[in-house]
Amino acid sequence: MILAHTSDHPMSGHPLIPVLQVTSNPRVNADYEPDFDAVLTQPSALWIEELLGLVVETLARRYVPRFSASGDTQFQITRGLLGVSL
Numbered sequence: 683m684i685l686a687h688t689s690d691h692p693m694s695g696h697p698l699i700p701v702l703q704v705t706s707n708p709r710v711n712a713d714y715e716p717d718f719d720a721v722l723t724q725p726s727a728l729w730i731e732e733l734l735g736l737v738v739e740t741l742a743r744r745y746v747p748r749f750s751a752s753g754d755t756q757f758q759i760t761r762g763l764l765g766v767s768l
Contacts, residue, residue: 683740685733692717695749700740702747704733719747 684701686693692714695701705711706722706729715721720736722729739745 683737685737687722692749695747697750700747700750702736702740703749704736717748719745 684696684699686701686703688703688705688710689707690710692703692705693701695703702719703717704720704722705714705718706726708723711718711721720732722732724732736745740747
């Protein structure tokens with residue numbers, strides 16, 4: 683599973699790996715609201731609870747990421763300018 687925080691625009695999902703996309707940018711949310719799985723509006727100290735719940739629901743297959751459900755997927759996931767892989 684991939685949990686991606688984006689601050690400018692959503693990215694495509696992956697056909698084999700669930701990709702959750704979240705944002706904390708109100709402007710981006712206004713432009714792309716239907717594409718995000720979560721919009722983090724509360725203080726950042728509370729994000730962990732919301733994100734953990736979303737991750738658990740996705741791994742339990744009770745939630746399907748929006749891009750996976752829509753079929754907007756590609757095999758390559760970009761890490762962006764400052765992205766890292768662990």
